[in-house]
Amino acid sequence: MSQHERKEQAIRRILEGATPAVPPELLHDAVRRGSRSLRRRRAVRRAFWTLLFAAAVAFVVWASVARPWVEPPADTTPPLTRW
Template identity: 60%
Template sequence: MNRPEREAAVRRLMERTPPQVPPDLYPEAVRRGGRLLRRRTAARRLLWLLLIAAAVAFTVWALTARPWVEPPSQTTPPVSNW
């Protein structure tokens, strides 16, 4: 299909009357959109809650386990000059 044929096809499409939209389409779209927004908001809040809970759990673990402190020696050093 060359350019003039495409332009003619587009003109024919644009000259036709648009199809009739069902009258209940708008309220249905608003209802579904609202539900989608509520689900996204709930998912975002849940993810933030999980992130905060993980941060708190890591902080509590780090404060109790102290992974930055060198562990105590398991053997005693040899005794000399006794």
């Protein structure tokens, strides 16, 4: 019998055995931790969308004030020659 077959038989014995009893307070702890992580995930998602919205509003305000698509006016005027 090879080592692989021995491991497989040991695993089968473990899996076919009786399932261990689960403590009753384990369910309540799992629900509490799950709801806490869900609230945390929701808060992070809400903060992300709020930050994204604020960045979009700031960009729109900056673009409407700075108007980067318009060519800036010339600082100097061309010299006047004969009239």
